[in-house]
Amino acid sequence: xxxxxxxxxxxxxxxxxxxxxxxxxxxxxNTVSWYQQALGQGPQxxxxxxxxxxxxxxxxxxxxxxxxxxxYSSELNVNALELDDSALYLCASSLISxxxxxxxxGTRLLVL
Amino acid sequence: QQPVQSPQAVxxxxxxxxxxxxxxxxxxxxxHWYRQKHGEAPVFLMILLKGGEQKGHEKISAxxxxxxxxxxxxxxxxxxxxxxxxxxxxxxxxxxxYGKLTFGQGTILTVHP
Numbered sequence: 001x002x003x004x005x006x007x008x009x010x011x012x013x014x015x016x017x018x019x020x021x022x023x024x025x026x027x028x029x030n031t032v033s034w035y036q037q038a039l040g041q042g043p044q045x046x047x048x049x050x051x052x053x054x055x056x057x058x059x060x061x062x063x064x065x066x067x068x069x070x071x072y073s074s075e076l077n078v079n080a081l082e083l084d085d086s087a088l089y090l091c092a093s094s095l096i097s098x099x100x101x102x103x104x105x106g107t108r109l110l111v112l
Numbered sequence: 113q114q115p116v117q118s119p120q121a122v123x124x125x126x127x128x129x130x131x132x133x134x135x136x137x138x139x140x141x142x143x144h145w146y147r148q149k150h151g152e153a154p155v156f157l158m159i160l161l162k163g164g165e166q167k168g169h170e171k172i173s174a175x176x177x178x179x180x181x182x183x184x185x186x187x188x189x190x191x192x193x194x195x196x197x198x199x200x201x202x203x204x205x206x207x208x209x210y211g212k213l214t215f216g217q218g219t220i221l222t223v224h225p
Contacts, residue, residue, distance in 0.1 A: 041218070101144070
């Protein structure tokens with residue numbers, strides 16, 4: 001059974017650019033949540049996808065968007081990058097919404 | 113509303129015990145505890161659901177006081193491998209927020225030999 005994987009591990013972008021981050025959920029898990037973790041802070045909920053539909057969203061602007069595919073893998077897209085978007089982006093999968101979430105290793109994004 | 117963790121940091125010698133607290137101003141459905149080491153992903157420790165239950169996992173256990181909207185994580189006979197930042201994540205029942213975890217600011221635990 002494979003765990004949650006994310007790609008890429010690191011990314012450097014400039015302000016105004018767009019970025020796509022990818023996540024493969026743990027085998028058998030149909031729910032994926034995305035979090036942003038700034039340095040020295042706890043993870044902040046961006047949104048959750050369940051069976052390809054958005055199932056809850058945190059306080060993030062619309063330039064943060066996502067997708068979930070039929071195989072339950074997921075993408076996080078961020079448009080018009082800002083300096084404050086620099087953070088560790090974590091995805092977590094769970095068997096069903098509300099249950100234990102297992103985190104991937106994260107993608108560290110630096111916006112210059 | 114972000115749950116509040118206390119203490120912010122704790123330093124222990126191997127073999128000592130520690131308690132980390134997590135308080136919320138909102139009614140809770142679940143509390144999830146994670147440990148994160150520097151540069152790594154948070155690792156799941158345990159989940160406690162509404163009902164005041166206590167769970168144990170070898171030398172790490174936790175309680176959930178639904179009335180007080182608080183949870184505590186108990187680390188006994190600490191080992192060097194316990195070092196890291198501990199986060200509690202709180203979950204709410206129902207509605208569009210179901211499944212969303214709101215994390216505290218973290219408690220940095222350092223265990224020295």
